[in-house]
Amino acid sequence: MPTWLRKGLYALYATAWCSGICFFVLKTWFVVAGEFGPLKHSWQFPALQLHGAAAFLMMLAFGYLLGAHVQHTWANEKHKKSGIAIIAINASLMISAYLLYYIAQDEMRDIVEYTHLLIGFLLPFVLFFHVWKSRSGFIVGQISKNLES
Numbered sequence: 001m002p003t004w005l006r007k008g009l010y011a012l013y014a015t016a017w018c019s020g021i022c023f024f025v026l027k028t029w030f031v032v033a034g035e036f037g038p039l040k041h042s043w044q045f046p047a048l049q050l051h052g053a054a055a056f057l058m059m060l061a062f063g064y065l066l067g068a069h070v071q072h073t074w075a076n077e078k079h080k081k082s083g084i085a086i087i088a089i090n091a092s093l094m095i096s097a098y099l100l101y102y103i104a105q106d107e108m109r110d111i112v113e114y115t116h117l118l119i120g121f122l123l124p125f126v127l128f129f130h131v132w133k134s135r136s137g138f139i140v141g142q143i144s145k146n147l148e149s
Contacts, residue, residue, distance in 0.1 A: 013124065019054060026047060027044055055093075082129055086130055096119065
């Protein structure tokens with residue numbers, strides 16, 4: 001994967017993750033006292049808008065990665081488990097986001113919301129592990145090639 005694309009994907013994932021955490025924190029712990037009772041924090045909706053925009057771009061990037069990255073690296077057994085975990089996490093986030101947008105019942109919405117939060121919170125750690133594992137193998141392979149030359 002080209003460096004510019006990899007760094008762009010990392011920035012996209014970081015934007016989605018940070019804006020999602022920011023939205024959750026503002027929604028949960030930053031309630032503003034209004035004239036007629038508690039109000040939502042003024043940054044809550046912009047954080048959700050940014051999160052939605054980043055998530056939409058991530059869906060496009062996910063489709064690209066399925067066709068360009070996964071297809072060419074599927075035979076590599078060393079990284080397959082962490083790659084499958086990333087695919088499953090992204091698919092779960094897309095499904096739970098869809099459910100959050102369309103579920104009207106409060107009880108079910110809370111369950112989906114916290115599931116989405118937990119899965120989304122774990123994504124960067126699984127992604128870091130996958131990248132670290134594959135990059136460390138790449139570096140070791142490059143060093144051994146250089147030693148053989």
